[in-house]
Amino acid sequence: MPATALLWFRRDLRLADNPALVRALQVCERVIPVYIHAPDEEAPWEQGAASRWWLHHSLAALDSTLRGLGSGLVITAGESLAELQRLAGLTGATHCFWNRLYDPALVPRDTRIKQALRAEGMRCESFNAGLLFEPWELSSGNREPYRVFTPFWRRCQPELPASDPHLTPGALPPLPRGIDGLSLQALGLLPRLRWDAGLAAAWHPGEAAALARAKAFLRTEAADYPERRDRPGETGTSRLSPHLHFGEIGPRQLVSIARQAGDGKGSDAFLRELGWREFAHHLLYHFPHTPQAPLDERFAGLPWRAEGTEALLGTWQRGRTGIPLVDAGMRELWETGWMHNRARMVAASLLTKNLRIPWQLGARWFWDTLVDADLANNTLGWQWTAGCGADAAPYFRVFNPVRQGERFDPDGTYVRRWCPELGALPRTYIHQPWAAPAHILGASGLSLGRDYPAPIVDLAESRREALAAWESIRG
DNA sequence: TTTTGAGTTGTTCGA
DNA sequence: GTCGAACAACTCAAA
Numbered sequence: 001m002p003a004t005a006l007l008w009f010r011r012d013l014r015l016a017d018n019p020a021l022v023r024a025l026q027v028c029e030r031v032i033p034v035y036i037h038a039p040d041e042e043a044p045w046e047q048g049a050a051s052r053w054w055l056h057h058s059l060a061a062l063d064s065t066l067r068g069l070g071s072g073l074v075i076t077a078g079e080s081l082a083e084l085q086r087l088a089g090l091t092g093a094t095h096c097f098w099n100r101l102y103d104p105a106l107v108p109r110d111t112r113i114k115q116a117l118r119a120e121g122m123r124c125e126s127f128n129a130g131l132l133f134e135p136w137e138l139s140s141g142n143r144e145p146y147r148v149f150t151p152f153w154r155r156c157q158p159e160l161p162a163s164d165p166h167l168t169p170g171a172l173p174p175l176p177r178g179i180d181g182l183s184l185q186a187l188g189l190l191p192r193l194r195w196d197a198g199l200a201a202a203w204h205p206g207e208a209a210a211l212a213r214a215k216a217f218l219r220t221e222a223a224d225y226p227e228r229r230d231r232p233g234e235t236g237t238s239r240l241s242p243h244l245h246f247g248e249i250g251p252r253q254l255v256s257i258a259r260q261a262g263d264g265k266g267s268d269a270f271l272r273e274l275g276w277r278e279f280a281h282h283l284l285y286h287f288p289h290t291p292q293a294p295l296d297e298r299f300a301g302l303p304w305r306a307e308g309t310e311a312l313l314g315t316w317q318r319g320r321t322g323i324p325l326v327d328a329g330m331r332e333l334w335e336t337g338w339m340h341n342r343a344r345m346v347a348a349s350l351l352t353k354n355l356r357i358p359w360q361l362g363a364r365w366f367w368d369t370l371v372d373a374d375l376a377n378n379t380l381g382w383q384w385t386a387g388c389g390a391d392a393a394p395y396f397r398v399f400n401p402v403r404q405g406e407r408f409d410p411d412g413t414y415v416r417r418w419c420p421e422l423g424a425l426p427r428t429y430i431h432q433p434w435a436a437p438a439h440i441l442g443a444s445g446l447s448l449g450r451d452y453p454a455p456i457v458d459l460a461e462s463r464r465e466a467l468a469a470w471e472s473i474r475g
Numbered sequence: 476t477t478t479t480g481a482g483t484t485g486t487t488c489g490a
Numbered sequence: 491g492t493c494g495a496a497c498a499a500c501t502c503a504a505a
Contacts, residue, residue: 140501140503141502141503142501142502144501146501147502148502149483151482151502154503276483296500345484349485391482391483391501394498395498396485396498397484397486398485398486403486463486463487467497471498
């Protein structure tokens with residue numbers, strides 16, 4: 001009887017730099033790649049519609065790659081442990097391998113599964129494919145998890161691990177006969193109403209596309225990453241975040257590709273952003289309550305807006321705040337499932353500071369709409385903006401969307417792209433149409449309140465109120 | 476042990 | 491136009 005392994009794919013949808021796969025091939029003659037759809041087990045952070053769209057296409061790509069190597073992906077749905085046990089019974093599998101996840105709901109689930117399978121005599125091993133370091137490996141001088149990025153990154157930098165491309169398999173053992181999985185369509189990941197044209201136009205999920213994107217970025221585009229990454233009207237960022245989230249490419253591979261591309265400011269700056277991703281994941285592991293509650297407990301008592309939250313939240317979500325840079329970002333998100341980082345910060349600052357709406361509500365909307373929705377990154381980002389997280393923005397840092405627009409979108413390229421009704425406004429007013437004199441609005445074919453909303457909030461006044469609110473919980 | 480300096484992403488004000 | 495100061499409190503590491 002040949003040794004048989006179940007290779008449990010989760011958010012590591014790739015063959016390269018996949019230690020669970022390497023191990024399975026070392027130890028077993030037969031390897032059965034499995035994906036189990038179990039959204040309930042991720043509650044309360046079940047994937048949103050945009051993420052599910054990505055997952056569908058990523059699984060299709062993985063299945064196709066596996067078939068090309070002589071294998072295939074067995075897709076099932078149900079309770080993860082029960083499905084693994086069922087498949088083991090069906091195939092006589094004696095081993096089970098997977099790569100770790102670190103989300104608060106999944107760490108205990110996977111621990112339980114490992115214990116249960118081992119109790120039945122199966123050999124189980126899990127590996128690190130998604131991070132540069134295990135979260136429990138790093139601690140600051142006082143043996144606590146790092147709470148400040150710079151010391152964290154200084155600790156990481158000298159020993160960044162890189163991947164070994166020679167470990168990518170060129171062929172796989174065939175699937176045994178008689179295991180019928182579900183069809184990918186049966187998982188119902190695609191939207192019923194076909195609103196996903198914008199996603200399909202913007203993205204190519206899958207390992208091959210992820211690798212191509214990483215190489216194109218690090219070998220050429222990264223050269224002027226430090227200057228261009230902040231401009232939402234340009235394609236100056238890597239756009240790797242959804243690929244990374246689903247593990248179509250891993251951080252060690254990115255270190256490796258960056259090294260091959262040669263040192264430079266661009267790759268240094270990019271690896272630093274990868275360091276922020278790492279920092280976010282380590283923080284989530286050590287502080288699993290932070291998707292719901294502020295890391296800094298003093299902020300639990302922050303006086304959020306008393307009334308009107310729902311209506312304002314809806315206006316913000318739809319990109320109808322009347323503040324062009326924010327609306328452009330929110331519409332880009334809705335249309336493409338992604339928002340430029342600069343726009344994310346400005347939109348989040350408006351929601352939490354100017355509108356004084358709890359950051360958790362903004363985080364939930366991002367979670368539901370982003371193709372790169374990632375609990376660790378999303379939590380860190382929102383807590384940073386709200387000022388209540390690790391290495392948070394100082395409370396007095398309130399973004400002014402007009403100034404941000406003038407600095408980072410000086411010609412209004414980004415705003416014109418996503419708010420076409422503002423297209424004819426001259427650049428002087430593109431970020432503040434309310435300040436334009438009547439004849440300019442007229443010449444631009446624009447009537448505020450009809451073609452484009454008047455601003456829902458006075459930026460200067462709400463800034464003062466935000467500072468007062470944040471000041472009220474000090475000391 | 477204590478002290479010191481630095482720390483992703485900003486804005487406003489007054490000179 | 492530009493420039494520096496002020497806007498906290500805390501973490502971390504090096505001196």
